[in-house]
Amino acid sequence: EVQLLDSGGDLVQPGGSLRLSCAASGFTFSAYDINWVRQAPGKGLEWVSGISGSGGDTYYADSVKGRFTISRDNSKKTLYLQMNSLRAEDTAVYFCARVATVTPNYYFYYMDVWGTGTTVTVSS
Amino acid sequence: DIQMTQSPSSLSASVGDTVTITCRASQGIRNYLAWYQQKPGKVPKLLIYGASTLKSGVPSRFSGSGSGTDFTLTIRSLQPEDVATYYCHKYDSAPPTFGQGTKVEIK
Numbered sequence: 043e044v045q046l047l048d049s050g051g052d053l054v055q056p057g058g059s060l061r062l063s064c065a066a067s068g069f070t071f072s073a074y075d076i077n078w079v080r081q082a083p084g085k086g087l088e089w090v091s092g093i094s095g096s097g098g099d100t101y102y103a104d105s106v107k108g109r110f111t112i113s114r115d116n117s118k119k120t121l122y123l124q125m126n127s128l129r130a131e132d133t134a135v136y137f138c139a140r141v142a143t144v145t146p147n148y149y150f151y152y153m154d155v156w157g158t159g160t161t162v163t164v165s166s
Numbered sequence: 167d168i169q170m171t172q173s174p175s176s177l178s179a180s181v182g183d184t185v186t187i188t189c190r191a192s193q194g195i196r197n198y199l200a201w202y203q204q205k206p207g208k209v210p211k212l213l214i215y216g217a218s219t220l221k222s223g224v225p226s227r228f229s230g231s232g233s234g235t236d237f238t239l240t241i242r243s244l245q246p247e248d249v250a251t252y253y254c255h256k257y258d259s260a261p262p263t264f265g266q267g268t269k270v271e272i273k
Binding site: 103120154158 | 202204262
């Protein structure tokens, strides 16, 4: 079964750091671009970051550029999101999501498999 | 960047009704539009891609149409399990952009 399992969310103070993980199973992980998408409490979906299947190309929303770093370890079938200089407005559920094509660098494509989500709360 | 505007933001309908949700792009996106369903407290699920192609396993009461800038998601014979928020997503080019969502409730 194709699955994505998100973890690493926590309560963190403003200015702090956190690393999220997304563990994949059931498919050839390295063939797919993967995104992080977040959802603030009571709000809609917001794309945060994407990475190519090889890990060689990364993409960020303006709201997180310079603070967040996306990476992946294809040998471990795991995606990461390193979040630094966290702000209250980063409070959200974070989902990883698989892009529904193996065409490289199509991170903006529709997403056919979503992770379980992990909650990040930034508060003092 | 292209903006996606959904309407209405919420609606309430009776079981068995036909419900229509609209998504409008600020520029043409051909048919590069997907729809997702997110039930309360759950993970988003892909319903439709290519504006009108139903993902395998999605009930046939769901349908999508449109091209260019105007798109619709139609739910025929609304069921209690369709209570959810529905999002459109344009994927013709970067960055990926979602509509603000439409919350569907049962009267």
